[in-house]
Amino acid sequence: MHTGKTIAVFGSSRRDEQSSLYHEAYKLGHILAEAGYVVLSGGYNGSMAAVSRGAREAGGHVIGVTCAVFDPLPPNPWLTAEIKTPTLLARLQTMLEQADGYIAVRGGIGTLSEVTLAWSLLQTRSLAGKPLILLGADWQPVLDALRSHTDLGNSIAALARIVATPADALTALLVPPTPPGPPPLG
Template sequence: MTKRFTLCVYCGSRHGNDPAHAQAARAIGRQIAQRGWQLVYGGGNVGLMGIVADAALDGGAQVIGVIPRSLMEREVGHPGLSELHVVETMHQRKQRMAEQADAFLALPGGIGTLEELFEVWTWRQLGYHDQPIGLLNVGGYYDTLIAFMQQTVDAGFVSEGTRETLEIGDEPSALLDRLAAQAAQGGGRDDYSRT
């Protein structure tokens, strides 16, 4: 049996103030289903997390959620997923999601989304994996972060090569195309337990 391409999505447990963010989450979920992919995400039924999961499920995609026991009530674990794994810690959550991923994508979100993005990006810099990582910059949400990351390059703390490993786009389908193309060129999982 051929393994299904799995996209790990990081995003907010809130909807945010701009309706474009929810629209983008819905578009990502639909694209996952249309492409015959599988979604792995944080397991919640709220905010952008719930929207992307529902859109993927509505399209017939397999959706795997991973949620810490302590967040089952706060983020309301999604009852309709293909699989919902309840783990004890945030570290276990992130590791379980990463172990299943062929590519990573961050949508708009808060500090949790940023932490997940930067951790998996750091893992790539350190050589723990070489899967593609994307940042969906909906409505300019991440403009100042992107500018700051260029500042870290200009200041000599981050290499231009590392900066360029983050694929940035504002259109869901085109960004997913780029991530899939990169993954097909030989991205691979490694032992995340070393982190």
């Protein structure tokens, strides 16, 4: 079964194969591919490789959005297609535009920038109707800190949904996101 939909997975390049977070990303890729989704990631190592590997081993189509900034680093071997971009900003724009939804696993500052840009574009309705799912308990303290130290309101916070497992992430993809309140004025 192919849904015709592409899911971007954001995550760390620093996961080794023995890590429980690597195995979680692998399982996520596997589950997404089994459900018929195309899996899109940054295309390199760590969580990106894990989700790619899981999807590919489940027979899925796997796209890596790579970047000339990282040359000569090769993409991971589980990709079925590569989109090469000239800059990190172009890479992120490509990932956001190509995907029908987003799932973030635990990562670093790059993952955080991917999540916050997607979140901001959901708030302004530039990515209206696309789910943003944060996989794992590590995201709750991040969300709590943002609520405590920014002007993040409940309707905007609700655009990002935290789930516990890859199976929960798949289920969350099927539930339309709650629309935000009126768009901000600037």
